[in-house]
Amino acid sequence: MNSNVTRALFRDAFAQVVDNRVFRILLVILCVLVLPTFLIGARPDHLTVLFFWNFPYDEIFGFFGTAVSTVENPDRVLVQAVQKILTDGLAGSFGIMFGIAATAFFVPRMLEKGAADIVFSKPVSRFALLLTRYFAGLIFAGVLATTMIGGMHLGFLLVSGWSDPGFLWSIPILIYVFAVMHAVSVLVGVMTRSSVAAMLVTLVFFLFNGGLHQAWHVSQRMRGESRVVQSEPEESEEPQDGESRDDDEHSTFATVAIFAFDTAHFVLPKTTEADFIARSTRLRLERRGYEFWDRETNFFVAEPPEGFTREAGADIDGGGLVWSDTAEPNAARIVLARKPVLDAGTRMGASKKWHEALQTEPQVVDATREKDFRHDLRAYVVRWTRQDEGAAGRRHARWFFEDGAWLYTFDVESDLAWVAKDENVGRAERYRHRLNFGEESVGNEIRFDVGSSAGAVTGVDKRYGWDAELKYNYFFSIGSTLAFIVVVLLLARWKLARIDF
């Protein structure tokens, strides 16, 4: 095709989008949503309106009875919350649905009697003309997504001084999801030549497809978790191993249903996973600067404990990651290590064994073992004091917790003298506070992102990844989704070629 033709078709697609009333209304609405990010800046301890008026958080939120100043980096929390709600929540669902509704008429209108006669009598293939309407839809989604997310990003950057480039990933992801839906809309439009049909069928498909994948993911998670739960009932001594018989008990019906379910998941576009891809890409960008991040398990430590320095050369799978007090390296240490559950036992078994072993040692006093199931992280903690001869006593605490196939131990040990020091009292206190793993506080802390409990933090099942097995693999996810788009468009092409206008 001649480049004049291509250029003309693109200009036409663009003209159609810009002329669209819904597009213009949405554009205005989005600008209204974005505008506050330019007008209101979130600073570490106050909001600033129009660069001039400052409102401390405590004054604003005081009457809610919450002291915001206890939250570290409230500006960051605020900005992230706003971005999350608008991009993941609004744009990802309502935005896509609005887009579907607003672009559904693109193809049917081109195929109307009279309109089609002019356009399809030009020396351009029918499929090329159809593709321009497809791209018009993508332009529609792209401009709106870029306006909103890019605009918000710019506003936060300029006025709040806060930039989270990971969120820009939402732009291609939104276009990606819309590309799937618009392809369906184009196909239905060609089949029925009706805007209403194209819109309704696509909306139903959007909801159905999303629901199906959500259900599939939940079912996957349940299939995974039921094993863990069965194999380790808390504080009940006898281990069970009844899980392998499970599969035999499925009826034929269930087998067929599961097969159909899986097949649907494999064949249909995986728009739900687009969200995972966006979030894990976002995380990846964010975590590159972390104190420690294990890509494979997605286990990370955001920042070193305050006043501690990590010792070089340590390895989480060997002797463990070691941090020592920056001022008095020998006085206090923190060690994070892990071993496969198969070798080291479960958190319950291992902690119990450790506790029992301590009781046989004469130098050890005050050994206790308790459940620490606060927050998301389920751990057993063993505490003890060791009083070696000639030396000052040393206080220990060791948390045992599991993530997938790994048993983690988190040790904090310090001289009694160190603990007693005034400046360390607060530190130790704070430090203990920070050992509330998984607590959603942000700042100078050790933050753990472990396995399914990470769901609360990241929402991404860590089985997914760029190098995961096929059904969790992002390349497969994207590839099969693109294949779906291509197949749908080819079907539309097939149908279009057979129409008598």
Add this chain to the structure above:
Amino acid sequence: MTSATMIEVRDLTKTYGGGLFKKGYRALDGVSISVGPGSVFGLLGPNGAGKTTLVKILLGLAHKSSGDAQLFGEPVGTAEPRARVGYLPEAHRLPLYLSGRQVLELFGQMCGRDLDWVKARVPALLELVDMTGAADRKVREYSKGMQQRIGLAQALIHDPELVILDEPTDGVDPVGRAAIREVVLDLKRAGKTIFINSHLLMEVELVCDRVVIMDKGRIVKQGTIQELTPRTGRVRLELSPVPANLEHVLAGLGSNLVKSEHGCELQANDNEIDQAVDRLRAAGISIRGLEARRMNLEQAFIETVMRERA
């Protein structure tokens, strides 16, 4: 490139909506026509005759069921030959979101022309269809006739060799119709081939060289305008002066003599006309005009169609 024929259709049939179990509707039934370069060709027929269907097959808008159809010697259905055709569809709808000027630019480019080339040509075409004033308004604001005018301009924007006009004067006021006729004649003078579908027979009569009359998917008659409009046998004479005793002078010649202010009309054969002229001259009467009355195309058309249906 000059092809021997611009349009070549042989034994063309088209059945709409036919399927495995449906019989479908036969809109074209063994149509053959051939249109050479440089002529103005008129396709006539009552509503539903299949005129538009024939044109749509030529332009790849509909698929033929059997037979053979060629544009410029190439089988229809491929995109390339269409670059040399300008088409004004019946009851067309232009993209509402563009202005008249943008429509012309878009379609000119879609036919493979450079934007600059198109832009340079647009003003003359707008002038031609008398739309210069409204060129920058959106199509959605146009009246029916204005859309028709821009429709005609877009059919000509890329300077095509063959122009196919389906009901070109539909919705256009009388002044506009005359203008469109002028456009057609200009195109003809420029050596273009024009194919007109119409049931406004006056139009066709005034511009077409060859005419085909179709009904119910078949060709019922074709030929030049002359051939299609036989003489009625009546002759009109313009005389000066008109003698009071005209009946007497022409006594015994022809029949149905009707006198009028400037002369008379009568039913007569060639031999009788010769004699009438002789007698009038002998009586010292000047003959200012003599015309063998023909059936007009409308009468011929109605007669042909009625005869065919009977």
